[in-house]
């Protein structure tokens with residue numbers, strides 16, 4: 001039996017994703033964020049970190065981007081999306097993306113740790129993963145490019161912001177309507193990446 005669509009946003013977006021053929025309800029978070037902040041434009045090259053099952057990659061491809069997606073877990077193919085199975089904290093994954101020889105216009109990361117249910121631990125692991133996403137992204141993000149990363153709120157979030165914010169012209173935390181009301185997640189949005197000049201080889 002279908003849950004009622006009235007009060008519970010979780011159910012609402014779950015069924016809406018099914019209806020529209022998206023692989024995850026998270027697809028609507030990216031749609032809402034992109035509507036507001038215009039991070040992905042047609043023709044953009046987008047790197048999607050923690051991409052499986054592929055809702056964000058579907059949205060980015062629909063917006064007219066060429067997408068490279070990475071995840072620890074497998075991801076069923078999506079037209080226009082190159083998938084690399086790997087861990088963003090591992091050098092081998094970095095090397096696999098380097099081999100593509102692409103500078104990306106946007107890097108988006110919805111990567112999540114396996115939740116323990118303990119707020120503080122989940123927060124700290126998510127901060128580490130968000131930092132890993134940025135460390136990965138900065139190798140490939142073009143000067144002026146856009147960055148989006150999920151993080152769970154908690155006491156380290158200010159320090160995280162202080163570290164990452166100077167790398168961008170525009171920076172902000174945002175919670176899209178499609179995020180669950182009770183969820184700790186927020187998204188850091190950085191636009192206008194200040195890329196450091198590459199060292200000559």
Ligand SMILES: C[S@@+](CC[C@H](N)C(=O)[O-])C[C@H]1O[C@@H](n2cnc3c(N)ncnc32)[C@H](O)[C@@H]1O
Pocket residue numbers: 023024026027049050051052053054055056057070071072073086087088089110111112113129
């Ligand atoms: C919430 S899901 C992403 C959902 C996706 N944005 C979508 O719309 O379908 C989080 C993903 O992050 C991945 N992940 C977590 N840690 C990772 C890591 N170190 N490297 C790569 N992927 C990771 C998980 O395997 C999981 O598939």
